Amino acid sequence: xxxxxxxxxxxxxxxxxxxxxxxxxxxxxxxxxxxxxxxxxxxxxxxxxxxxxxxxxxxxxxxxxxxxxxxxxxxxxxxxxxxxxxxxxxxxxxxxxxxxxxxxxxxxxxxxxxxxxxxxxxxxxxxxxxxxxxxxxxxxxxxxxxxxxxxxxxxxxxxxxxxxxxxxxxxxxxxxxxxxxxxxxxxxxxxxxxxxxxxxxxxxxxxxxxxxxxxxxxxxxxxxxxxxxxxxxxxxxxxxxxxxxxxxxxxxxxxxxxxxxxxxxxxxxxxxxxxxxxxxxxxxxxxxxxxxxxxxxxxxxxxxxxxxxxxxxxxxxxxxxxxxxxxxxxxxxxxxxxxxxxxxxxxxxxxxxxxxxxxxxxxxxxxxxxxxxxxxxxxxxxxxxxxxxxxxxxxxxxxxxxxxxxxxxxxxxxxxxxxxxxxxxxxxxxxxxxxxxxxx
Ligand code: ASP
Numbered sequence: 484x485x486x487x488x489x490x491x492x493x494x495x496x497x498x499x500x501x502x503x504x505x506x507x508x509x510x511x512x513x514x515x516x517x518x519x520x521x522x523x524x525x526x527x528x529x530x531x532x533x534x535x536x537x538x539x540x541x542x543x544x545x546x547x548x549x550x551x552x553x554x555x556x557x558x559x560x561x562x563x564x565x566x567x568x569x570x571x572x573x574x575x576x577x578x579x580x581x582x583x584x585x586x587x588x589x590x591x592x593x594x595x596x597x598x599x600x601x602x603x604x605x606x607x608x609x610x611x612x613x614x615x616x617x618x619x620x621x622x623x624x625x626x627x628x629x630x631x632x633x634x635x636x637x638x639x640x641x642x643x644x645x646x647x648x649x650x651x652x653x654x655x656x657x658x659x660x661x662x663x664x665x666x667x668x669x670x671x672x673x674x675x676x677x678x679x680x681x682x683x684x685x686x687x688x689x690x691x692x693x694x695x696x697x698x699x700x701x702x703x704x705x706x707x708x709x710x711x712x713x714x715x716x717x718x719x720x721x722x723x724x725x726x727x728x729x730x731x732x733x734x735x736x737x738x739x740x741x742x743x744x745x746x747x748x749x750x751x752x753x754x755x756x757x758x759x760x761x762x763x764x765x766x767x768x769x770x771x772x773x774x775x776x777x778x779x780x781x782x783x784x785x786x787x788x789x790x791x792x793x794x795x796x797x798x799x800x801x802x803x804x805x806x807x808x809x810x811x812x813x814x815x816x817x818x819x820x821x822x823x824x825x826x827x828x829x830x831x832x833x834x835x836x837x838x839x840x841x842x843x844x845x846x847x848x849x850x851x852x853x854x855x856x857x858x859x860x861x862x863x864x865x866x867x868x869x870x871x872x873x874x875x876x877x878x879x880x881x882x883x884x885x886x887x888x889x890x891x892x893x894x895x896x897x898x899x900x901x902x903x904x905x906x907x908x909x910x911x912x913x914x915x916x917x918x919x920x921x922x923x
Contacts, residue, residue, distance in 0.1 A: 494758065517705070541681055578835075579809075599876070612853075627840075683913075723806050730802065741899050757887045766844035766889045802887065812828070819862060838853070
């Protein structure tokens with residue numbers, strides 16, 4: 484097995500997991516999968532989440548102190564945020580163009596709508612999403628800003644509040660620059676060492692990735708129980724997938740033109756992170772792997788990747804915003820065509836941008852924030868459960884695809900920012916066993 488590249492091992496694991504899932508569906512073995520297979524996927528995701536916070540802390544604190552210049556931090560921050568907003572706008576415009584051109588929701592038969600409504604309108608998943616969105620909405624307009632500043636960093640770490648951890652790490656990193664170098668050195672050394680250890684943990688955890696994706700995919704397949712409804716929503720789903728594919732094309736163009744690297748080279752190096760994004764539907768769980776790939780296999784310096792990637796995992800969700808644009812217009816085409824004016828679509832551009840920034844990097848978060856997008860255009864609240872019911876059946880596969888785009892977007896932007904700051908170098912990949920022979 485040693486000679487097969489990691490991404491092929493992961494792909495084989497995924498395919499076997501899919502086949503296994505279908506077989507288990509056929510023999511009514513769903514409970515077996517849930518009891519005996521799925522937990523291995525959960526363990527893997529837990530391990531990735533376990534190292535995400537120490538990794539952000541270590542690489543950001545070390546990275547910022549390496550920059551040795553506060554104006555460079557400001558420069559990097561401004562570039563990152565502007566490129567993130569730019570790519571998200573491109574994603575929303577692509578999404579809205581496709582859905583308005585193809586019109587997947589126009590002419591859907593009334594009995595199909597009725598079927599979907601009966602099946603999903605009161606589904607716990609749909610009701611949950613609406614309740615979660617209502618809870619988010621109740622807060623004041625500046626609450627998202629307030630939420631960036633922690634009062635207890637241990638609690639922020641425990642709750643994996645990414646932006647709070649990033650703020651704390653930036654604050655510590657900047658203050659390390661503001662004290663004399665000899666006083667800062669011991670702490671910088673500790674974080675440097677912690678960073679090496681956590682990166683090694685990523686390598687070790689990734690040894691299990693092919694088996695974990697088997698479990699994750701089998702678990703996804705056993706949840707698909709209504710292929711008939713899936714087929715009815717195929718046109719809508721294909722619009723989202725086509726838009727996401729165009730986004731990947733757009734990133735590859737940026738990689739070629741601005742970073743002057745071959746798109747195939749980029750895909751080859753980043754693919755394990757993309758495959759994990761697909762299997763886990765969570766940019767946050769994928770973050771440690773994205774960081775490892777971008778730093779060690781693409782050659783982005785720590786000081787850039789340590790900032791751009793964690794921020795991106797939280798605020799840059801191009802796939803999610805594209806999906807929100809398409810889903811909102813699709814729902815209107817089906818059940819509220821009178822709302823389909825130009826002004827409403829303009830409002831969707833803005834709210835989908837904000838909603839994607841506000842979406843958590845976890846499975847299904849994009850659908851919660853879709854409620855906010857719909858409410859911003861005064862979508863009738865009594866139609867909301869039906870609207871969400873319409874897209875619920877295909878949400879998981881689309882979530883998997885949009886998470887791939889979210890992660891690829893972050894990796895692309897980190898490359899562009901690194902290139903613009905002259906911090907993109909020849910990569911030096913490390914293996915989990917580089918030092919194993921000396922200690923075994
Ligand atoms: N699952 C997505 C992510 O983690 C968010 C979403 O669109 O639901 O990036």
